[in-house]
Amino acid sequence: xxxxxxxxxxxxxxxxxxxxxxxxxxxxxxxxxxxxxxxxxxxxxxxxxxxxxxxxxxxxxxxxxxxxxxxxxxxxxxxxxxxxxxxxxxxxxxxxxxxxxxxxxxxxxxxxxxxxx
Numbered sequence: 001x002x003x004x005x006x007x008x009x010x011x012x013x014x015x016x017x018x019x020x021x022x023x024x025x026x027x028x029x030x031x032x033x034x035x036x037x038x039x040x041x042x043x044x045x046x047x048x049x050x051x052x053x054x055x056x057x058x059x060x061x062x063x064x065x066x067x068x069x070x071x072x073x074x075x076x077x078x079x080x081x082x083x084x085x086x087x088x089x090x091x092x093x094x095x096x097x098x099x100x101x102x103x104x105x106x107x108x109x110x111x112x113x114x115x116x117x
Contacts, residue, residue, distance in 0.1 A: 026098025066106035
């Protein structure tokens with residue numbers, strides 16, 4: 001996971017005006033999502049249930065999912081060619097990111113601006 005995390009973070013930050021900060025807590029949530037996709041063979045974008053806990057602490061959240069990409073570069077290029085995925089990468093409201101990869105599946109969770117308690 002570390003290699004995938006490092007290369008995807010580098011690629012995303014290369015095209016952004018302000019770099020994303022890799023967040024360990026968000027990365028753990030991303031890994032849970034990735035393992036769930038692998039175990040149950042389904043992909044659906046996050047619903048409100050998943051935003052409880054770590055992701056619920058943020059005002060802005062987003063998610064990019066990728067399936068069956070041989071390399072991180074292939075996945076990154078596909079995200080750039082998708083308006084919605086690329087918008088997440090470039091979104092100025094996102095400041096933190098969690099990244100996970102398992103069994104040729106990628107999960108990227110974006111977050112920005114912590115909520116006031």
